[in-house]
Amino acid sequence: MNADQLADVVAGVSDPEIDVGLRDLGVLRSVSLTDGRIRVHLTPTRLSCPAVGEIARRVRAALAEAAPGHGIEVVWERGAWQPAAVTAAGRDALRRGGYRVAGTAPRCPYCDSEDVEQAGRFGGAVCKVPYDCRGCGSTFDVIGTAGCNAMLPTPVRGGSR
Amino acid sequence: MPHIPTDSDVYEVFAQSGHGTALSHVGSIVSPRPDAAWHLAKETYGRRDDLVKLWVVRRTxxxxxxxxxxxxxxAKTRMPYRQPGFPTARRRDRSAAPPAVAAPPERRDSGLTERRDDAREPRLTDLWLALADDLFVLGNRLGERIVDYIDLEEALAVGSIGQEALAHAGTILVLCGFDQPAVDARFFDRAQAQWQVSRVVERLTDWPSLVAGGLVIAAAVAVLAERTAEAEPGAEWLSAISAIRDEQLVHLDHWRRWARALAAWPETRTEFARAYAEVTECAGDMFGARPQSQGQGVPAAAPPAGPALAVTLHERLAVLVGDNGGPGSRLPDGPRTRTWGVGGSALADSLSRGRAIRDHYAPGVFS
Structure with a gap:
């Protein structure tokens, strides 16, 4: 297998929390193959992502099955994730799962309304910012970094006292 | 074991005596026939009172x-922290508990003795390593408080900020050239006497002080990250440093809201003013790290962080703290030097808890 094929193997590995592939989520940066050694460059959506261990384990398992006998090295590029790295397919998969990606004006993933309100600055996971939709009453999360969070236009409702 | 009773002529009687009351079990009767059971129950339990409902069921x-x-x-799923008395009991237990022993076990000392190399000027790396120590303790102190909150939003905020403080501490060490085992050894196997935390850390005990301390530490990390990014634009660690700065600015904003709120409420105004004054008075040493023997990188080629740099950083910190924490800051006019062995019970608690948790993991989890 060449490096492109190996990259496709890694792309097929899903995120442990949301059912979306690592390439579509923008987590996969590159895969290289030199002298029988595979180097996978990944980036967590957030520095404190608790899933890095599980993601690395899944990547190693998938590569060991697809291309046995190679050394595998997983390199985490810290802070390199950008919302723009999420592919169109990734955005669709996230929307179906009830998520939006930071960087554009957030719309409700369920009813597509733009009448949404940020419900706080910290969500159930460090990479998520919670939102409420005033159109259909749903709650959803926007996935993004702190830099993107600062970019989001909607003011925080109530705040934290 | 739950079972089906065998006494087939016994009937259980349930009655409701008024509209505002519940249907409840009132007793049992013996009846030879099912059709007589209800009337016998009416005679037995409904003779004096008006009943709204009367249900009779054969025991078998x-x-x-x-x-x-x-x-x-x-109950299998009863979570102690969801019981109404939990926060109160927890605070009482905490305040009654003796302070953690300051000296950690010597067997943990895995050759990480710091050379006290005061002959050399501190570098940016030394400043980062010292702030990583502060972030580690802050993250631990916040982590302990997650369950104290009835308010979900605040629990999420404190949990996220604590988690990120720990992650930033670890990331800083990686940027300074530590691999993962070395990161773990530095945080969990180093004797307290070899930590170089700020004097702010020993204040991180009550909530108003944690707000003030969180604010000061977030401001200091943001200031140092900004300065580091200026030192070597285009460096490969820049994205990580920028992410740390951006995330700490979000934390700083959270603490700013808390500081404003605590300073505004009549019930908390006095207590917060005292905590804010005490914490800022201790915060002169944010950039006062002494040279440490460990750590390279961030950025290896950067100039020594001499006295002039410490003054610049300190001035930026004073502006940021005043802007966010409000009036009443007692930050010293100039930077102070750090020393080893401070941190008090806040550091000792964080170390002993971390070690206790790691001791209970299966062998090989931390390899």
Whole structure:
């Protein structure tokens, strides 16, 4: 297998929390193959992502099955994730799962309304910012970094006292 | 074991005596025939009072618990922190507990002795390593408080900020050239006497002080990250440093809201003013790290962080703290030097808890 094929193997590995592939989520940066050694460059959506261990384990398992006998090295590029790295397919998969990606004006993933309100600055996971939709009453999360969070236009409702 | 009773002529009687009351079990009767049971129950339990409902069920049609079912009946999913008395009991237990022993076990000392190399000027790396120590303790102190909150939003905020403080501490060490085992050894196997935390850390005990301390530490990390990014634009660690700065600015904004709120409420105004004054008075040493023997990188080629740099950073910190924490800051006019062995019970607690948790993991989890 060449490096492109190996990259496709890694792309097929899903995120442990949301059912979306690592390439579509923008987590996969590159895969290289030199002298029988595979180097996978990944980036967590957030520095404190608790899933890095599980993601690395899944990547190693998938590569060991697809291309046995190679050394595998997983390199985490810290802070390199950008919302723009999420592919169109990734955005669709996230929307179906009830998520939006930071960087554009957030719309409700369920009813597509733009009448949404940020419900706080910290969500159930460090990479998520919670939102409420005033159109259909749903709650959803926007996935993004702190830099993107600062970019989001909607003011925080109530705040934290 | 739950079982089906065998006494087929016994009936259980349930009655409701008023609209505002519940249907409840009132007793049992013996009846030879099912059709007579209801009337017998009416005679027995409904003679004096008006009843709204009367239900009768044959005992053999029920599944009932036995005397030995206490274990089966005990709640399995009852989470202590969801019980109404938990926060109060926890605060009481904490305040009654003796302070953690300051000296950690010597067997943990895995050759990480710091050379006290005061002959050399501190570098940016030394400043980062010292702030990583502060972030580690802050993250631990915040982590302890997650369950104290009835308010979900605040629990999420404190949990996220604590988690990120720990992650930033670890990331800083990686940027300074530590691999993962070395990161773990530095945080969990180093004697307290070899930590170089700020004097702010020993204040991180009550909530108003944590707000003030969180604010000061977030501001200091943001200031140092900004300065580091200026030192070597285009460096490969820049994205990580920028992410740390951006995330700490979000934390700083959270603490700013808390500081404003605590300073505004009449009930908390005095206590917060005292905590804010005490914490800022201790915060002169944010950039006062002494040279440490460990750590390279961030950025290896950067100039020594001499006295002039410490003054610049300190001035930026003073502006940021005043802007966010409000008036009443007692930050010293100039930077102060750090020393080893401070941190008090806040550091000792964080170390002993971390070690206790790691001791209970299966062998090989931390390899």
């Amino acid at each position: 049609d029920m599944i009932v618990s036995s005397a030995g079912d206490r274990d089966l009946l005990a």
